[in-house]
Amino acid sequence: MKMLFAETPAPKLNLTKKLLLLNWPFLLLVTAIALVGAGALYSVAGGALDPWASRHVVRFCFGLALLFAVAFSDIRWWLRGAYPLYLVALFLMLLVPLIGVESGGARRWLGYGEFSFQPSEMMKIALVLALARYYQWLPPEKIWRPDALVPPVLMIGLPLLLALAQPDLGTAMLFAVIGGGLLFLAGVSWFYFGAVIVGVVVALPHAWEKLHDYQRERVLTFIDPERDPLGSGYHILQSKIAIGSGGFAGKGFMQGTQAQLNFLPEKHTDFIFTMFAEEMGFIGAVALLALYLLTLVFITYMALRCRSTFARLVAAGMGLCLFTYVFINVAMVTGLVPVVGVPLPLVSYGGTSMLTMIVGLGFVLNAHVNRRVTFRREEAGTLW
Template sequence: MKLLFAEAPAPKLNLSKKLLLLNWPFILLITGIVLVGAASLYSVAGGSLDPWASRHVVRFCFGLALLFAVAFSDIRLWLRGAYPLYLAALLLMILVPFIGVESGGARRWLGYGELSFQPSEMMKITLVLALARYYQWLPPEKIWRPDALLPPVLMIALPILLALAQPDLGTAALFAIIGGGLLFLAGVSWFYFGAVIVGVVVALPHAWEKLHDYQRERVLTFIDPERDPLGSGYHILQSKIAIGSGGLAGKGYMQGTQAQLNFLPEKHTDFIFTMFAEEMGFVGAVVLLALYLLALLFITYMALRCRSIFAKLLAAASGSRFLAYVFINVAMVTGLVPVVGVPLPLVSYGGTSMLTMIIGLGFVLNAHINRNVTFRRSEVRALW
């Protein structure tokens, strides 16, 4: 552990060196996943680039520029700015109930004219940065102490409460998963996780009473989708029909009846995996999941090679966020968890979600490029 907290000066890397250190196979892999998404969106639109496939590719090209910008940036800047960025994202989330844009009965966006974004997506990145910075300077022997656990728990709890107020139960759950995953990676005792699980179980009856009607309906539909097959259960029933009808080899590209005949709702966003499984079958679905698994193995490899706690947690937590999105989306469309509106990374149509996911992957590459960098407080000039 002494190596992780070394006070040796961090080496400076020029651009040519960073280009050599960049994990190009990983970039090619995520590009391949995006192209799978573009092909799926082309199929969803009935063989047209508009309105989704072309925008998906354009957004990825813009996101790719952001990925390189983040990957080649000085990791000390992110360590120095972690807390201010977190506070900025927190402030934007606080502003949402007052000046946010309402859609579908929920107020989750900030925007002007046709431009809008979800501050909660920004928070998913800055939360990782802030927690990773906290554990960078925390001595290993203090990780298990309750007083050392209070600051990170507060950093996680505040965005969770703000997300619940929007209301956005899915985002609140993602904050808990991302934050809890990073605490686990940092070495927090299993005892605390067990206490949280017991507390959640005890609080379930009270939490049930506080849920909105549509949220209760989602849970009841998850338990028994056929209780309202033409209403709240329609989405998941059609999703299961589409996946099951795909069989082993699928119906063929652009031949999925559930998607092409518009029986499948939200087929370009939350349920795009369903559409893909119907057309490409079990084999195609497994291949797509294998690509995600390969990406996660790349991320794990890059995280394990980092010397500093900050870089290691930054890469690993970004990977756990990537995993959480894939798992929740696939489990959601197959009926294993309630429908919560989580997109499939790099495949589902969506601007803010794609860009923030790519930025997160940019941090993974940044950590990999700076894997031999260690920090001194005097270098970082900590603001807090």
């Protein structure tokens, strides 16, 4: 059935008014975090802009252009296009095992020539938009009904299973946390979350048997890193040594021995927080985490001010994505969770992950700019 949308009367916003409505302190926070990343990558390269710091800055500037484009776009476009975007992202993920590019034993990228990207990154945004659209039209009295959970569970489960097949446990975890978090924020009963937790516990023995050898090794290494100090436990042991050696005030910019002498692996991507903590110490690490925390406070504030369910859940979903990235990365490098290969947002080197995060933050600003807009269904019928 055709779905028509109409918004409550609201003044038309020209570009000048949109610029005034933009949350500029939030943008300054995002820029500050990206500059921390540029400085860290400059240090990792031994005081050189190439190959990482300069590209990081260029990508961030390009990402800012995308952020403004998304922030100033009509929110109704994204409401109408949420499901088509999700289907495109799902189709691209389905192509990965067929024609994807393999790297490091995993097939996660689609590429042509020198250009490559991860469809799973696009899916993180598409999943948030699709779930937000679904709950925009779901009557509150139906949220608790079991049949109302089928569509969102399928939306979450399909990309999650495809991510596990790549294999990409970190991305699968992100899908689960973001999707589950949005269901909780939408008002789904605690009973269903409890049932899922019990089901996961019961399925753990079977899931352990299905894990790849290297994934099992990561879990065992997480439990006891010293069982293989020069092999699977090397990453986390070197990370803990680097963080501990930084002390309270750190060794100083470009003075971290674990990073500069190449004892620390993946120091420009997954373990960049370790390198930063070694050089800047406890003070620097807490300051960086405080920037992330303040960013999440701003996102929460902007989400709560939105009148429509769609805008509120989009902003909250992107905030969940940022929180999950930061939490898993920091917990990973400090030995609190197994190593799963999740970058630190806006700080780690990486093109697709950075642009995805900046576009996601653009959707937060879009929700904020359009916070007074609400929608109504013109026709009753299917929720789809």
